[in-house]
Amino acid sequence: MKHFIFDCDDVLLDWTGGFRDFLVSIGHTPTEPRPGDWSMGQWIGIDEAACFRLIETFNSSPAFGQLKPYDDALAMVNQLKDEGHTLTVLTSCSDDPDIVNRRAKNLHDCFGDAFPRLICLPLGQSKSQWLEVLRPGIWIEDNYKNALIGQTAGHKTFILRRAHNRKHEIEGVDDFVIWIDTLAEVL
CATH class of the missing domain: 3.40.50.1000 (HAD superfamily/HAD-like)
Structure with a gap:
């Protein structure tokens, strides 16, 4: 084995699909359905520090447990x-x-x-x-x-x-x- x-x-x-739904629910509409790079900030249109805080918020939310x-x-x-x-x-x-x-x-x-x-x-x-x-x-x-x-x-x-x-x-x-x-x- x-x-x-x-x-x-x-x-x-x-995770990306769940995060995208979360972003839309709080008023951030990503530029594309999926990010074309690891830069989530670029995908959302915000700086990387703010994006990291959004990722932490999403991962702390009930939605993270329903992917x-x-x-x-x-x-x-x-x-x-x-x-x-x-x-x-x-x-x-x-x-x-x-x-x-x-x-x-x-x-x-x-x-x-x-x-x-x-x-x-x-x-x-x-x-x-x-x-x-x-x-x-x-x-x-x-x-x-x-x-x-x-x-x-x-x-x-x-x-x-x-x-x-x-x-x-x-x-x-x-x-x-x-x-x-x-x-x-x-x-």
Whole structure:
């Protein structure tokens, strides 16, 4: 059996979609349906410090605990669970107990008891130490920097193509991570 380690936001759960809905509800209409870069401030049209505060506010809200799963994530997680693989979630959403509880409940509501281990780090904190502890495994991420950290730690690393990470992909040149369109490609 193998150990699969998943980032959560925009891999398992549609964080960007939930955040976009939150922004619209408070009067900020993003320029595009999805950000074309990691700069959420640019997407919303505000400075990065104000954007970070909005992300913290969203992650502290009930809406953060009601994110929708990606369909391919549901199918893959169910298959891996049925096959008896070990599944872990490693996310940098917050280490605040209320936020961690919302994240755990959201994952359970979507995926049942598929994830016996949920590791929640402070917002934006590097995952490098945990990726060292959890090795070797199969690491699935949407953040190119975190994908490279996982590869350096010895994981077989996949990165999901999302609008915000496409500028990092250089067709046919990246030998460090495996770019995928859907989680089914991992299988």
